[in-house]
Amino acid sequence: MLQLADMRLWSGRTDAEDGRAGERWHQRITPLQLDSAPGLAVLGFASDEGVRRNQGRIGAAKGPRILRLAMANLPATFDRPLYDAGNVRVEQADLESAQALLGARVAELLDGGHFPLVLGGGHEIAYGSYQGIARWMRELHRDKTLGIINFDAHLDLRIPSPASSSGTPFYQIAEECKLAGKPFNYLCLGAADNANTDALYRRAAELGAQVIRDREITAWNLDVTLERIAAFIDAVDLVYLTVCLDVFPAAVMPAVSAPASRGVPLELFEPMLDRVLNSGKVCLADMAEFNPYFDIEDHAARTAARIGFQIANGVMA
Structure with a gap:
C-alpha cells in the first residue's frame, strides 16, 4: 500500500533571525508532486515482515516514522529541493507485493531525476530498491553496469526457504542478475564472522561477491579498505548504496533486529561512506x-539521522 506523506512529522526548531542559512529540513521539505523539480526524495518502506520471517525482533515497520522525526531538525545545507514521497507499507504479510510496489515507486523517482533516500524497515528493503533500479536501468541505462555496496554485519545471501526474508535480498538479486545475463557486483563491508555461517561465506565466494570483514576495518588499515572500495567503484558505472544499521556496535546502534557484538565504529564508517558518495556514481541509497x-x-x-544527513549532502552537493 502506498501512503501519502504525513507532513506533520516534519516540525522542529526555527531560527528566523538567521534567514535561509539557519533553516532546517522541516522548513524546506514539501510533499512530492508529479511535476516536482529533481531533488532528494525521502521514501519510507514500513516493513518488518522480512525480519519476522527471518526470526528477528520485529518493530522496524515503525522505522520510517521515527527517522523522519529525527531528521526534521537537520540543518538544510544544500540548495536542491527536498521532498517527502510518502511510504510503501506491507499489508497482510504480503511482502512480495510491497517490494514490487517499492520498486515501481523507486523507478518513478529515478525517472523523474530524483535521488531516492529510502528509509526502512527491515533489510528486505534491498530487493525492492533493486527492482526499481533494475527497471530504471532497463529503460534508460541498459548499457551500464551496477555495483551494490552494502554496509552490513550480515551477508544476507540466504536462500529463500521456504520464503524470502530480510536475510535473502542479495541472493535474490544475484538470481535476478543471472537471469538477465548481468554481472552480480556486490561488496559487503563489515561482515561479522560470528554472524555468518561458513555456508554463507562459501556462497559469497561462489557468487563472486567481495567481502571486507568488520575485523579488517581498523584505523591502521583504513587506507587499504578505502582503496578496495575505490577499486570496486571504478569497475562499475552506477552504485546502489544500502546501509544496514546493524553494522555499528550495539552501544551505538542498539535499535536493530540483531545488535552487533563488535561492529564498525562510526568514525571509520564515515570516511568509507564519503569515499562512496564522492564517486558521483550513487543513484540510490537506503537505510535498513x-x-x-x-x-x-x-x-x-x-x-x-546523521548518516542520512551525510548521504544527502554527499549526493546533493
Whole structure:
C-alpha cells in the first residue's frame, strides 16, 4: 500500500533571525508532486515482515516514522529541493507485493531525476530498491553496469526457504542478475564472522561477491579498505548504496533486529561512506533495520539521522 506523506512529522526548531542559512529540513521539505523539480526524495518502506520471517525482533515497520522525526531538525545545507514521497507499507504479510510496489515507486523517482533516500524497515528493503533500479536501468541505462555496496554485519545471501526474508535480498538479486545475463557486483563491508555461517561465506565466494570483514576495518588499515572500495567503484558505472544499521556496535546502534557484538565504529564508517558518495556514481541509497522499540533515548535514531544527513549532502552537493 502506498501512503501519502504525513507532513506533520516534519516540525522542529526555527531560527528566523538567521534567514535561509539557519533553516532546517522541516522548513524546506514539501510533499512530492508529479511535476516536482529533481531533488532528494525521502521514501519510507514500513516493513518488518522480512525480519519476522527471518526470526528477528520485529518493530522496524515503525522505522520510517521515527527517522523522519529525527531528521526534521537537520540543518538544510544544500540548495536542491527536498521532498517527502510518502511510504510503501506491507499489508497482510504480503511482502512480495510491497517490494514490487517499492520498486515501481523507486523507478518513478529515478525517472523523474530524483535521488531516492529510502528509509526502512527491515533489510528486505534491498530487493525492492533493486527492482526499481533494475527497471530504471532497463529503460534508460541498459548499457551500464551496477555495483551494490552494502554496509552490513550480515551477508544476507540466504536462500529463500521456504520464503524470502530480510536475510535473502542479495541472493535474490544475484538470481535476478543471472537471469538477465548481468554481472552480480556486490561488496559487503563489515561482515561479522560470528554472524555468518561458513555456508554463507562459501556462497559469497561462489557468487563472486567481495567481502571486507568488520575485523579488517581498523584505523591502521583504513587506507587499504578505502582503496578496495575505490577499486570496486571504478569497475562499475552506477552504485546502489544500502546501509544496514546493524553494522555499528550495539552501544551505538542498539535499535536493530540483531545488535552487533563488535561492529564498525562510526568514525571509520564515515570516511568509507564519503569515499562512496564522492564517486558521483550513487543513484540510490537506503537505510535498513532501524527498530525504534529498542532505542535508548533516541540515540540510535540520531545516529541514523546523521548518516542520512551525510548521504544527502554527499549526493546533493
